[in-house]
Amino acid sequence: MGALSIRNVKKSYGNTHILKGIDIDIDKGQFLILVGPSGCGKSTLLNMIAGLEDISSGEIHIGNRLVNHLPPKDRDIAMVFQSYALYPNMTVRQNISFGLEIRKIPVAEQKAIVERVANMLQISHLLDRKPNQLSGGQRQRVAMGRALARNPTLFLFDEPLSNLDAKLRVEMRTEIKLLHQRMGTTIVYVTHDQIEAMTLGDRIAVMKDGEVKQFGTPQQIYDTPANLYVAGFIGSPAMNFIPATLEEAEGQAIVRLDNGTETFPAKLGPLGTAQRPYVGKSVILGIRPEQITDQGSAQADQPNLQLIRAKVEITEPTGPDTLVTSQFNGVKVTARCHPQAGMAPGQTATLVIDPSKALLFDPASENRIA
Amino acid sequence: MADLAYHQTPAARIGRFGIYAVLALFALYYLAPLYVMVVTSLKSLEEVRNGNLLALPAAPSLEAWSTAWSSACTGVECSGIQGYFWNSIKMLVPAVALSTLIGAVNGYVLAMWRFKGSDLFFTLLMIGCFLPFQVVILPMAQMLGFLGLENGTARLVLVHTIYGLAFTTMFFRNFYVTIPDELVKAARIDGAGFLRIFFRIMLPISLPTIAVCVIWQTTQIWNDFLFGVVFSAGETQPMTVALNNLVNTSTGVKHYNVEMAAAIIAALPTLCVYAFGGKYFIRGLTAGAVKG
Amino acid sequence: MSPSPSGAQLTLHEGSPSMPSLQTASASRFGRLVDVVLPKIVVAPTMVASLVCFYGFVLWTAWLSLTESRILPKYEIVGLVQYQELFSNERWWAAMKNLGVFGGLFIFFSLAVGLLLAVFLDQKIRREGALRTIYLYPMALSFIVTGTAWKWMLNPGLGLEKLMHDFGFSDFTFDWIVNPDMAIYTVVIAGVWQSSGFVMALFLAGLRGIDDAIIKAAQVDGANLPTIYRRIVIPSLRPVFFSAFMILAHIAIKSFDLVMALTNAGPGLATDLPSIFMYQHGFNRGQLGLGAASAMIMLATAAAIVVPFLYSELRSQRRG
Numbered sequence: 001m002g003a004l005s006i007r008n009v010k011k012s013y014g015n016t017h018i019l020k021g022i023d024i025d026i027d028k029g030q031f032l033i034l035v036g037p038s039g040c041g042k043s044t045l046l047n048m049i050a051g052l053e054d055i056s057s058g059e060i061h062i063g064n065r066l067v068n069h070l071p072p073k074d075r076d077i078a079m080v081f082q083s084y085a086l087y088p089n090m091t092v093r094q095n096i097s098f099g100l101e102i103r104k105i106p107v108a109e110q111k112a113i114v115e116r117v118a119n120m121l122q123i124s125h126l127l128d129r130k131p132n133q134l135s136g137g138q139r140q141r142v143a144m145g146r147a148l149a150r151n152p153t154l155f156l157f158d159e160p161l162s163n164l165d166a167k168l169r170v171e172m173r174t175e176i177k178l179l180h181q182r183m184g185t186t187i188v189y190v191t192h193d194q195i196e197a198m199t200l201g202d203r204i205a206v207m208k209d210g211e212v213k214q215f216g217t218p219q220q221i222y223d224t225p226a227n228l229y230v231a232g233f234i235g236s237p238a239m240n241f242i243p244a245t246l247e248e249a250e251g252q253a254i255v256r257l258d259n260g261t262e263t264f265p266a267k268l269g270p271l272g273t274a275q276r277p278y279v280g281k282s283v284i285l286g287i288r289p290e291q292i293t294d295q296g297s298a299q300a301d302q303p304n305l306q307l308i309r310a311k312v313e314i315t316e317p318t319g320p321d322t323l324v325t326s327q328f329n330g331v332k333v334t335a336r337c338h339p340q341a342g343m344a345p346g347q348t349a350t351l352v353i354d355p356s357k358a359l360l361f362d363p364a365s366e367n368r369i370a
Numbered sequence: 371m372a373d374l375a376y377h378q379t380p381a382a383r384i385g386r387f388g389i390y391a392v393l394a395l396f397a398l399y400y401l402a403p404l405y406v407m408v409v410t411s412l413k414s415l416e417e418v419r420n421g422n423l424l425a426l427p428a429a430p431s432l433e434a435w436s437t438a439w440s441s442a443c444t445g446v447e448c449s450g451i452q453g454y455f456w457n458s459i460k461m462l463v464p465a466v467a468l469s470t471l472i473g474a475v476n477g478y479v480l481a482m483w484r485f486k487g488s489d490l491f492f493t494l495l496m497i498g499c500f501l502p503f504q505v506v507i508l509p510m511a512q513m514l515g516f517l518g519l520e521n522g523t524a525r526l527v528l529v530h531t532i533y534g535l536a537f538t539t540m541f542f543r544n545f546y547v548t549i550p551d552e553l554v555k556a557a558r559i560d561g562a563g564f565l566r567i568f569f570r571i572m573l574p575i576s577l578p579t580i581a582v583c584v585i586w587q588t589t590q591i592w593n594d595f596l597f598g599v600v601f602s603a604g605e606t607q608p609m610t611v612a613l614n615n616l617v618n619t620s621t622g623v624k625h626y627n628v629e630m631a632a633a634i635i636a637a638l639p640t641l642c643v644y645a646f647g648g649k650y651f652i653r654g655l656t657a658g659a660v661k662g
Numbered sequence: 663m664s665p666s667p668s669g670a671q672l673t674l675h676e677g678s679p680s681m682p683s684l685q686t687a688s689a690s691r692f693g694r695l696v697d698v699v700l701p702k703i704v705v706a707p708t709m710v711a712s713l714v715c716f717y718g719f720v721l722w723t724a725w726l727s728l729t730e731s732r733i734l735p736k737y738e739i740v741g742l743v744q745y746q747e748l749f750s751n752e753r754w755w756a757a758m759k760n761l762g763v764f765g766g767l768f769i770f771f772s773l774a775v776g777l778l779l780a781v782f783l784d785q786k787i788r789r790e791g792a793l794r795t796i797y798l799y800p801m802a803l804s805f806i807v808t809g810t811a812w813k814w815m816l817n818p819g820l821g822l823e824k825l826m827h828d829f830g831f832s833d834f835t836f837d838w839i840v841n842p843d844m845a846i847y848t849v850v851i852a853g854v855w856q857s858s859g860f861v862m863a864l865f866l867a868g869l870r871g872i873d874d875a876i877i878k879a880a881q882v883d884g885a886n887l888p889t890i891y892r893r894i895v896i897p898s899l900r901p902v903f904f905s906a907f908m909i910l911a912h913i914a915i916k917s918f919d920l921v922m923a924l925t926n927a928g929p930g931l932a933t934d935l936p937s938i939f940m941y942q943h944g945f946n947r948g949q950l951g952l953g954a955a956s957a958m959i960m961l962a963t964a965a966a967i968v969v970p971f972l973y974s975e976l977r978s979q980r981r982g
Contacts, residue, residue: 047555050555050559051558051559052555052558052559071558071697072555072558072559072561073558073559073560073561073562077559078559079555079556079559081550081552081555081556082552083550083552083553085550085552085553085555085556086556087553087556087557087570087571088575089571089574089575090571098557098560098562098570099559099560099561102560102561102562102566103561146556146560150560158552386785389782389785389787390787392778392782393779393782393783393787393793396775396779396797397793397796397797399855400796400797400799400800400855400859401796402815403800403808403811403812403815403855404799404811406811406814406815407811407814410814418820419820422824422825422828423815423820423821423822423824423825424825472707472708475704475705476704476705476708479701479702479704479705480705483697483701485701485702488705491705491709491712494712494713494716494717495708495712497716498712498716498717500912500964500965500968501716501720501961501964502912502915502916502937502957502960502961502964503916504916504918504936504937504940504941504956504957504960504961505719505720505723505957505958505960505961506715506716506719506720506723507944507957508722508723508726508944508950508953508954508957509718509719509722509723509726510715510719511945512722512735513719532711532712532715533715535708535711535712536712536716539708563696563697564696564697564700564701565700589802592804593803593804593805593806593807594804595804595805595806595918595919595922595923596916596918596919596937596941599941600941600945610804610806610807610919613804613806613807613810613923614806614810614919614922614923617810617813617923618923618926626814626817626820629810629814630810630811630814632810633806633807633810633811636804636806636807637802637803637804637807640802640803640804641799641802641803643802644798644799644802648795648798651801651802652798652863655801655860655863655864656863656864656867
């Protein structure tokens with residue numbers, strides 16, 4: 001059994017079910033991300049791991065210990081909060097050592113710990129300041145310092161970066177990852193930002209409405225999302241969802257893409273067993289923007305590439321890429337093209353798609369057909 | 371509010387002048403009684419009778435002040451207001467301290483350790499702010515009798531503490547709800563419990579609220595007359611009751627200079643509080659206004 | 663734990679409880695219990711005090727008002743006798759009428775003066791801080807002090823009237839304080855003097871709370887200053903009007919000390935108020951039952967003002 005094990009954990013207030021049975025297991029040293037929109041229950045789950053909220057039913061184990069009835073201070077955890085929650089009346093030094101003091105660590109040892117943590121986070125020069133004299137990034141570091149000082153089994157992060165500006169957020173993200181790699185600590189990290197989830201985690205639980213929609217590695221979540229929700233939530237710009245009818249020709253799965261005047265059959269590869277029942281029925285084709293591009297950017301060695309023509313409606317340069325929007329089967333479809341590909345609104349452009357990486361979803365159950 | 375652009379047209383200038391004139395006139399209206407009190411208190415009774423209200427004293431003298439302090443008649447007693455002044459102090463200090471401390475703990479619980487029924491409790495307490503005290507003084511007098519509490523000062527400390535709690539609790543509760551819950555969560559994870567979080571974190575960060583609360587309670591309790599006149603008698607009466615007795619003692623000549631000196635002495639403590647803690651005083655008034 | 667130097671350094675205290683002993687487990691359960699029970703224990707005294715001394719005492723007063731209590735309380739309910747007596751008592755009706763006159767004028771002038779001063783002070787006035795301090799200081803005084811000061815100033819023999827005579831207006835008369843028909847207006851003058859600065863502070867806070875962008879938008883739309891105030895600023899002060907009205911009404915209903923010091927309810931009973939009626943019957947005249955009945959009517963009057971206000975406030979909050 002691993003560092004954290006959550007078994008069929010539920011939370012309800014009367015008839016409102018906040019969490020509907022969560023199962024998650026991670027090993028020591030893993031970085032678990034709980035990601036989802038606000039109100040999905042991710043923060044509630046984190047608070048329950050911390051012992052700040054009661055569990056309606058189920059079990060939480062931290063380091064092989066059932067902690068359901070332990071108060072936060074006995075769970076061997078530390079937590080970093082969105083608002084940092086630094087004690088405003090205490091200096092940085094006192095903030096970091098408060099928990100040590102309560103645990104009756106000898107003063108000399110407290111001092112040594114504070115020094116070490118401060119060095120590591122490069123906040124030694126701030127130790128005698130009060131939190132209101134610090135910038136947002138510095139406060140963030142102090143909050144992490146407070147957590148690190150205790151050296152717990154489990155670190156909990158509750159949207160720690162969302163109060164920082166965009167540039168600082170990216171910097172701190174890198175630092176958190178670096179810290180995790182260096183120290184090998186076990187982390188549970190809550191965020192609503194799918195980019196943070198992808199970059200930081202080595203396990204991601206995508207949550208919605210009190211349920212885990214998919215639990216896996218970032219690559220699994222990205223490449224083989226379990227359902228339309230996960231597919232749409234992860235990835236920016238979001239995956240294109242194109243309604244189509246599944247057809248079969250010579251053992252190949254085919255869907256037709258109609259740009260309004262022409263129709264192109266897209267070959268998705270050999271028809272799988274799971275796909276067979278859907279032949280002749282409506283499906284949703286999920287294809288990421290980077291799987292539709294201009295001819296110059298397409299890698300020629302991909303065997304499955306197919307050409308389609310699209311009526312360009314709008315182009316949005318992002319710098320490294322230009323996002324090109326056109327319509328297929330009556331919905332907007334985004335393609336990621338090279339900025340020098342010369343796409344312009346109004347023209348008909350030739351695009352290359354890689355349908356072998358496209359996914360099919362059941363429009364009724366919204367689950368991936370696989 | 372907005373920077374409204376003033377174009378320096380003649381009409382606008384006249385308008386500005388008018389505004390200043392109105393504001394200055396009102397300043398005179400507010401200052402006049404204080405001025406009259408001070409100059410009257412420095413005059414001899416002779417001069418009060420012959421001179422006019424606004425004239426400066428010809429030979430300023432503190433005699434009326436010393437009479438007021440130590441030998442003026444408040445009813446049958448003629449030993450000045452000094453004893454009553456100290457009565458008020460003796461009542462004020464414990465009542466302010468108790469109601470502030472209890473209010474702080476209550477506010478802390480009602481904002482950060484909510485339990486089933488705690489919101490209802492707060493609502494009930496707030497509705498209590500609206501009660502005219504006339505509706506509770508008869509039973510209170512009965513109850514103080516049952517309790518056998520004879521000492522007027524002790525009675526007033528108890529009554530002022532109880533009826534101050536609604537406001538003091540509100541001040542602290544409304545301050546603590548602006549503190550993120552996460553602060554308490556962080557402290558709990560650090561291992562601190564209910565009392566330690568209160569004394570080590572919440573109380574130290576509430577200094578401005580403590581100032582608001584102490585100033586509010588000080589002015590309320592010092593200036594109270596109703597409780598004083600109802601729950602204390604004779605030598606234990608507070609300052610306001612003594613001042614009223616002094617002014618309304620209708621035997622003999624009216625010593626207006628002494629009355630004014632006594633009134634200023636009665637006003638001085640709260641005026642000082644206002645002068646030094648005006649910011650917190652206003653904050654308390656407006657905070658009280660928002661809720662009740 | 664990674665073998666990197668900093669990681670190794672961070673293995674800090676070996677004794678950290680990865681496995682709690684039985685003792686710490688039960689101790690922590692106790693600590694948890696303390697944190698659940700303690701908050702309730704510390705608010706319990708206030709809860710009891712407020713239930714007894716607010717709500718219990720109101721019921722107690724209500725009970726007394728239904729008995730024949732005179733000097734000593736009796737607890738046999740005899741019905742609405744005291745209320746019948748109260749409503750047939752001319753002095754009571756005179757006191758209620760006085761409250762109406764005083765309350766109405768006091769509230770109106772305090773609001774008018776307060777709003778005027780707040781709007782004028784909001785025009786980037788030099789020395790605004792000093793003016794505000796002057797306008798507000800009476801609020802720090804006891805009504806007894808206010809009453810004493812105004813009693814002296816309005817005294818016809820030596821006060822304002824004599825001052826005007828000294829200035830040469832020899833037929834100027836200002837004897838309101840001893841004139842039974844006018845005395846109630848002197849209470850209004852002193853009351854407004856004490857409370858209007860406070861209303862000013864409320865309105866000023868409201869004005870400062872208005873979003874600049876709204877005013878700028880109105881200016882861009884071409885509205886002039888009076889229009890901006892009339893159409894945008896003052897309507898947005900509606901909640902302040904409400905709270906100021908409430909507080910002033912509350913002050914008026916329980917008003918007691920000001921009248922005691924200024925006119926002692928006189929001349930005659932010309933400035934009698936329900937609060938004074940209640941005090942004298944309940945404490946001086948040995949008419950506990952009647953005093954209690956008058957207190958209940960005061961409570962009902964206060965409730966008649968407060969309850970609709972609270973209702974509308976709560977409703978608009980829910981909508982907001």
